[in-house]
Amino acid sequence: MKLKTVRELSPVFITLLILFEIVAYTSTIPRPQEPFFQLYTLGATGMAGIYYPNNSSFIQPGEVVDWNLGVVNDMGSLQYVSLRVKLGNQTINPPNDTLATSSPSPLIAVFNEFIPNNGTWQMSFVWQIVNYTTSPDGHIAVHTIAISNSTYAIQNPPTCQSINSCEFRIIFELWVWDTNVADFQFGWTAGGEPRIAWLQLWFQLSSTVSHR
DSSP: OHHHHHHHHHHHHHHHHHHHHHHHHHHHSOOOOOOEEEEEEEOTTSSSSOOSGGGOSEEOTTOOEEEEEEEEEESSSOEEEEEEEEEEESSSOOOBTTTTBOOOSOEEEEEEEEEOTTOEEEEEEEEEEEEEEEOTTOOEEEEEEEETTEEEEOSSOOEESOGGGOEEEEEEEEEEEETTTTEEEEBEEETTEEEOOEEEEEEEEOSSGGGO
């Protein structure tokens, strides 16, 4: 009777042993990781916070704002990337995550860089409003922005209704060099699906210190 029981249990034991070995083997195999980029913005102190002077998003023309931008490459290979900086307002759409399309906001500046795999590109982004105009009906338009000692004129600048309700946003978009088309494309492809990375930071234009 005992011999029969052992014989009956032997196939079960062997099956469990095989399953255990399969699980142990597969657990040691590195799982494929989806390639990705990471885009981030830090304040003047290198921390995620206090992005504006006096910790107020009301910015006067000529007032210096200090940010730090970073792109992390975890795509598995050397990548050539382009950081597109745009000026938006409350009505112009930001990038669309569902459609993976960029924002139609006017372009301010473009910064390109090669990033090795597992590497990080961090750049200082020190900017200020150089020139803005007010139309007869009170609409505000920012025409010139200085970034890191270079001045950029904005074509077809967005507007806001008045100086007291003047909300703009600076949009950062990550574009990646596509060897198939020999040009930069917004975002990248991972697992057969489009992926994008972008950030935006809002500010309000102030003409006087009293708006703080």
